[in-house]
Amino acid sequence: MKSILFFAVGFFLFTSCSEKEKKHEKFTEETSSLYHGDLKPFYHGVASGDPLQDRVILWTRVTPEDSSATVNVTWEISTSPNFSSIVKSDSVSTSASRDFTVKVDVTELSPSTKYFYRFTALGQISETGETKTLPQKPDSLKLAVVSCANWEWGFFNPYEKISLRPDVDVVVHLGDFIYEYGIGKYGDTTIGRFNIPKHEIISLKDYRLRYSQYRLDKGLHDISMKHPMIAIWDDHEIANNSYAGGAQNHQPNEGDYEKRKAAARKAYYEWIPIRESENHYRTFSFGKLADMIMLDERLAGRQKQVDSIRDPSFQNENRTMLGKEQFEWFESQLKNSQATWKIIGNQVIFSDMNTQPLYSQMPTNFDSLDGYPAEKRKLKNFILQNKIKDLIFITGDAHSSWAIEVPIDTKKNYSPFAIELVTTSVSSANGNEKYPDETVKAKEAEMIKVNPHLKYLNNRDHGYLLLTLTQQKAKAEWWFVNTVRLPETGEFMGKSIEVRKGSVKFNP
Ligand SMILES: [Fe+2]
CATH class of the missing domain: 2.60.40.380 (Purple acid phosphatase-like, N-terminal)
Known part of the structure; x- marks a missing residue:
């Protein structure tokens, strides 16, 4: 013991002045x-x-x-x-x-x-x-589903509203917990919220600072204090439209992508209350009521997005978003689930969708499963062949609210086989940050017209999705805040819709 003490004293005696100063930086x-x-x-x-x-x-x-x-x-x-x-x-x-x-x-x-x-x-x-903690034999379950919180676009009021709901069991975050951009690159800085650091985040120090800033928002502070969260990353936790080997918003002059990805991943694991394992995808069991299968649609195995259906790799049979290992894991999770509801924590829209009325230049969203047709076909076939019922995809990324009867084929009679519920953004821009309400409403109606399996679309409001499950039915409620441009606001329910166990259609 003495010798240890002597060594410690000696160490301090021989520590140089500059090191001493550094020590107390x-x-x-x-x-x-x-x-x-x-x-x-x-x-x-x-x-x-x-x-x-x-x-x-x-x-x-x-x-x-x-x-x-x-x-x-x-x-x-x-x-x-x-x-x-x-x-x-x-x-x-x-x-x-x-x-x-x-x-x-x-x-x-x-x-x-x-x-x-x-x-x-x-x-x-x-x-x-x-x-x-999660229940073993729940009669019911209430999930608050969120995605896409952007500091500059607005105050995280939807988070705060969820913090005031004591009956929420778990908050499910489908990604875009942070955004990587520099000041004014994606956001409305007129409300006085400016990104820290000022530049696009690339290094470990940058990512850490951005998480530090986001966690100082009152809404995020409150929801974190009141409810447990199950989170999964989407693209902006790294860089826009990321995939395993790169990202649309990663340029060669920003350094090695692998290094950036490692920095983003380390900061994520430091700042998000998540269990660390090799794979980000994982399943949560809610007894016989539900299994929630959280997918990693970005880093596990996604190949680069195409930008045209004429790209020769578009129809390639091996084209993948999930990667072979995760795909097989996903199939086994679906097949082995003994629970009534199979909830899929999904980042990008699964259902076939003609997005032409919303984005005239982009009738196909190549970042969604529509950009990976062979893989989607394989998944659909697996679900149909194995008669997997009561499947609900919960999805983020779209910054708008959608209720979809997931179709086998939109070209013929669309005959649905699952349900997809898309949550809106916490604060990231949607239609009416760019266009007047009436224009956005007209585009929403057009979308429903050209996509008969799309039963509800709101591209104007920010908020969250409340999903309540019982053995008999699943109820989805989209709740919206009046504004994200002010720190205090009210909320209202925009839409409530139900699906009964065994059905793949919403109740009228
Ligand atoms: Fe987003």
């Missing part, structure tokens, strides 16, 4: 103007995610004053809000190597149980978070 972040002082050092709040029946991930971020510090953080989880009965507690340490984020996978919990949790570090206690 003040930790400053460009996002510090957005900090709320009374939350110090837990400015970024608390969050939980990837709940299972017996475990959940708890998350926070500590912001120390000394950038070289190793910070000891104690966590506690309890069934009571005043922590009178602590179920588990322990300590972990964090440092600059993981951007001072903290992630704990708390195990041996009870199913369907509400828990309260908090952290202590640097002599301060964090806010108290609330979370819930």
Whole structure:
């Protein structure tokens, strides 16, 4: 023991002056103007995610004053809000190597149980978070489904509205948790929200800063504190229209794509309460009521998008969005599911869609499954041959709300075999950020006319999708906020629609 002490003292004696100064370098972040002082050092709040029946991930971020510090953080989880009965507690340490984020996978919990949790570090206690483990035998389940939150386009009011709903079991985030652009490249800076850092994010430092900024939005702060989240990335967590080997918004002068992807991935795992494994795709079981299969349609195996149906690779039989390994895994998950509802956490639209009325230059969206026709055909055949019923795709990316009876073939009688529900954006632009409401409504009506399997479309509002499941039926409600241009607003229900177990058509 003595010799260890001597070594430690010796080490300090021989530490040079400049190293000493470096050791106590003040930790400053460009996002510090957005900090709320009374939350110090837990400015970024608390969050939980990837709940299972017996475990959940708890998350926070500590912001120390000394950038070289190793910070000891104690966590506690309890069934009571005043922590009178602590179920588990322990300590972990964090440092600059993981951007001072903290992630704990708390195990041996009870199913369907509400828990309260908090952290202590640097002599301060964090806010108290609330979370819930998944149920084993639920009678019903309520999912709040979100995607596409862009800082410059607006305040994350839909997140805040979900935080006020105590009956939500889990928030499902289908991607575009952040956007990669520099100031004014994609957004409405007239409302005074400017990206940090100013430039497009490329390095690990950049991605970390952007997450830091987003987590300082009140809506994201509140939803993270109140509900567990199951998240999956889409393209903007890396760069626009990303695929395994590149991205539309990654140019050669921005460096090696593999390096950028690794930076984006590391920051994502640091800042999102997610269980880390080799594959991002994964399944969550809600007993006999539902299985939720979360797909990775970006990095697992996606080949580059084509930009024309005349591209010779377009109809190639081996063309893939999911990659061979994930495709086979997906088939086995579908086939082996014993649950009534098979919910597919999907990033881009699955259903065949003529998008000509919305995007006259682009009647086919090549970034969606329509851009990978052979793979979609194989999936449809698999679902039909195996008589897989009660399949609901939940989808993000479109910045608009859609209810679709997923067709086998749009060219003939479309005869649906599944349901697809598309959630709108939290704040990213849709139709009426560019055109007057009446023009957008006319385009929506045209879309429904040329796509008879499309039963509802709203390309004007921002909000979220509430999906309530029981053994008998699935109910989808699209909730919209009045505005994302102001930090405070109201909400209203835009549409409610139901599908009964065994049916592939919405109730009239
Ligand atoms: Fe998006």
